[in-house]
Amino acid sequence: MSPSRTRVANEAWEALFRAQSTVMRELTAADVWEGVSPSEYDVLYTLSKAPDGLRITELTRDMLLTQGGVSRLVARLEATGLLERVADPADGRASRIRLTEAGASAQRRVGLRHGTHVAQLMTSTFSVEQLEQLRTLCETLTESTRT
Template identity: 60%
Template sequence: MESTTRLANVAWEALFRAQATLAREFERDGEWGDLLGREYGVLYALSVAPDGLRIIDLCDDVLLTQAGVSRLVGRLERRGLVERSDDPHDGRASRIRLSAEGVEVQRRVGRAHARHVAKAMTRALSPEQLRMLRDLSLALTAEAEAVSPPSRTQSERNPT
């Protein structure tokens, strides 16, 4: 009989490899236009944050260092896809928002990416399995955040 420790590690490795394999496919075969996948990740994170996000909040979303996100945001800003404004809650910080062009680019690239994700996920999983995967992933994320919460507040992650 397989121990729980061994099973947990094998399950983690399978999950990690599945995510990495699909991420490589999306990066390689995606319809990103002149964006890099990580640049799209920033645009997507901002698309669900109408009040914008601070750099530190973007780090939580796109899983990059603060320096990496700062450079990436700088490139997107020079291209006119994002803009900065003062943070009304923190005079030392600024908030990053999508520009009008950034909204258009995110929507266009996002539609193509969503089709690619759906194709990749449904070639191996049924709708029932997709729901189960979603629920299991959300449970893992919620428990991990309960142990070590990200820097953003719940209201900033899920604006109403």
């Protein structure tokens, strides 16, 4: 007798959640962060892909933090000179957040070390074909939940 779809779905979710938690502990513990937390790096990385900056609501969209949590991170990074607020040309009442030159430099330095560590961890576990399957499965799951 085959297991029910509900049971398999829940077992798959638990396996995915445990894998993500385990990998995040490993990556967070690595000596690659150069004085920024993984959450702060997430902000720097997200902004590195947006040269014109992002509104706080846009920045919050793909992060696992509340808007208030992201606002505190942004304020902390702004105070250290890694981010700046600039006027939003589309809405004079709003501002956009973008990397400063120091922020872009920090993102590149930390990103290089972090990316190397991620690659070592993932390629020691999976073949290229398995990594491609994993990427496709995760992208499919992410897209299916965006409505």
